[in-house]
Amino acid sequence: MTAKAHDLKNKGIDVITLSAGEPDFNIPDYIKDAAIDAINNNFHKYSPVDGFVELKKAICTKFKRDNNLEYEIDQIVVSTGAKQSIVNAIMSLVNPGDEVIIPTPYWVSYSAMVTLAEGISVFVNPKDSSHKISADQLESAITNKTKMLMLNSPNNPSGSVFSNDEYLEFSKVLEKYPDIIVISDEIYEHINYDFKTPSFASIPGMFDRTITVNGVSKAFAMTGWRIGYLAASKKIAKACNKMQGQITSGANCIAQQAAIKALMEPPSKVQYMVEEFQIRRNLIIKLLNQIEGFRIDKPPSGAFYVFPDISSFFGKEIKGKKINNSSDFAMLLLEVAHVATVPGDAFGSPNCLRISYAASREDIESAINRIKSLLS
Known part of the structure; x- marks a missing residue:
């Protein structure tokens, strides 16, 4: 998935990356x-x-x-x-x-x-x-x-x-x-x-x-x-x-x-990052809850990922692509909506999708809007 995202970016396609496992802040x-x-x-x-x-x-x-x-x-x-x-x-x-x-x-x-x-x-x-x-x-x-x-x-x-x-x-x-x-x-x-x-x-x-x-x-x-x-x-x-x-x-x-x-x-010197992550967490959950099929029963309490259950899409055909598992769904988001995520089967949870909010609020809003448009 990462290689595919890089390939699309190298072709000049505007891919929004919500797959990152690292903070997007500069070092203090x-x-x-x-x-x-x-x-x-x-x-x-x-x-x-x-x-x-x-x-x-x-x-x-x-x-x-x-x-x-x-x-x-x-x-x-x-x-x-x-x-x-x-x-x-x-x-x-x-x-x-x-x-x-x-x-x-x-x-x-x-x-x-x-x-x-x-x-x-x-x-x-x-x-x-x-x-x-x-x-x-x-x-x-x-x-x-x-x-x-x-x-x-x-x-x-x-x-x-x-x-x-x-x-x-x-x-x-x-x-x-x-x-x-x-x-x-x-x-x-x-x-x-x-x-x-x-x-x-x-x-x-x-x-x-x-x-x-x-x-x-x-x-x-x-x-x-x-x-x-x-x-x-x-x-x-x-x-x-x-x-x-x-x-x-x-x-x-x-x-x-x-x-x-x-x-x-003291850890308080980097608390500003945590506070911003919390704002982004709340934002991305609010936006994802507006898309039918994404299930988040409880907001995450730490890190900078949401891990919704997306199994309701399995067995369906979306934009001519059959969705059999989370890898198919993540590839659909990447190839059609140009949003990079990580399928849950990589983490032992095949019904889920990892979405990172280690990205700007603007990118989060744009990415989720793309996904919403794709699935509507």
């Missing part, structure tokens, strides 16, 4: 200034595999300030993006035949990473439109081969957010299975609207078994700077450090210096 000036200072101060040597000590200290400060979690610097590994942090952990811990529980919808790379480690992805589908599994469903998925549970809140692609009470219910299940490790992907942590999702490691009894993954891409609009990090037990952090040392070594030295500044400033 105080972060840019830190990077410029790093260049002028000649930060150009190889960095330590697990990150500069100053950045690891900043990460520890962030965890204490924002999540009430206390880590030592040898529990932190800085990587080239949160994606690398996750794959480091999976490759270090998952053995052939091990099962990894992945609630759906899920970020597309999780299952591929498990496959790379020769593990087995066990998908658990929510029973309702909340896009969240229950504790009972979690327990039903556990077997004697279960090695790991993947959590992602706020969630990509649905924007759903687990509450403290829901995490407590998960913890009660996991207490019965002490060998299961949890990866908590919290990259959208600061982009929430209704309530702040807790860090899973802060739930009583879950600290030692949780690998917390975060980064600077989403909250600070630093996607291209590729700085992510994980916090885990010293043993796991050491294993991830070894894994990374044989693949990429240390992350970019300039970006690390910029990340120190980003993390040491």
Whole structure:
């Protein structure tokens, strides 16, 4: 779908992109200034595999300030993006035949990473439109081969957010299975609207078994700077450090210096982005609710995506194109309305469509109007 959108743009067609997984804001000036200072101060040597000590200290400060979690610097590994942090952990811990529980919808790379480690992805589908599994469903998925549970809140692609009470219910299940490790992907942590999702490691009894993954891409609009990090037990952090040392070594030295500044400033300095995302969320939901066939039972509580059920269009013919699934529907929107989205089957939810509102209000209005015109 992405390649097709690029191809149309290269032909001069005005494609509105609502498929982006990154903020459309510029990086705050105080972060840019830190990077410029790093260049002028000649930060150009190889960095330590697990990150500069100053950045690891900043990460520890962030965890204490924002999540009430206390880590030592040898529990932190800085990587080239949160994606690398996750794959480091999976490759270090998952053995052939091990099962990894992945609630759906899920970020597309999780299952591929498990496959790379020769593990087995066990998908658990929510029973309702909340896009969240229950504790009972979690327990039903556990077997004697279960090695790991993947959590992602706020969630990509649905924007759903687990509450403290829901995490407590998960913890009660996991207490019965002490060998299961949890990866908590919290990259959208600061982009929430209704309530702040807790860090899973802060739930009583879950600290030692949780690998917390975060980064600077989403909250600070630093996607291209590729700085992510994980916090885990010293043993796991050491294993991830070894894994990374044989693949990429240390992350970019300039970006690390910029990340120190980003993390040491209070999250309130980037709250303006969250406030704008919330305005856009409300706008896109209002517009989509005016189109018959798009079902959004509850507004997303975090991230910058809506994930409507569009299965009512399946089996129909629209503008001479038969719609059998979400991929067909997304292709129709791209080829005819020139609006780029992402089909839900990529995320394990084939009845849905991911629409990003990391775009200007003008683009959102124009895109949804195009879709409405197409389907009317």
